[in-house]
Amino acid sequence: MRKPLEIPTPTAEELEALENLYRTTRDxxxxxxxxxxxxxxxxxxxxxxxxxxxREND
Incomplete structure (x- = not known):
């Protein structure tokens, strides 16, 4: 098993950008x-x- 990745805590702006991408992209x-x-x-x-x-793989 692979070692878990640790991602840095995103800023409020980064979270907002990710949420916007999630809600608006067609990809x-x-x-x-x-x-x-x-x-x-x-x-x-x-x-x-x-x-x-x-429902993806790790």
């Missing part, structure tokens, strides 16, 4: 990636929990 891959980052940053979830939510 499904970008939306999923933004969602994964938001889940990790806001809810402090790790990859195994995130992949269950977004």
């Amino acid at each position: 499904v891959r970008q939306r999923t990636r933004a969602q994964m980052i938001l889940l990790a940053a806001e809810q402090r979830l790790m990859a195994p929990a995130i992949v269950k939510i977004v």
Whole structure:
């Protein structure tokens, strides 16, 4: 198993930009990636929990 990545705590501006991207992009891959980052940053979830939510692999 890989060592979990630690992402720095995003600023309010970065979170706003990610949320805006998540809500406005038509690119499904970008939306999923933004969602994964938001889940990790806001809810402090790790990859195994995130992949269950977004149905991707770690």
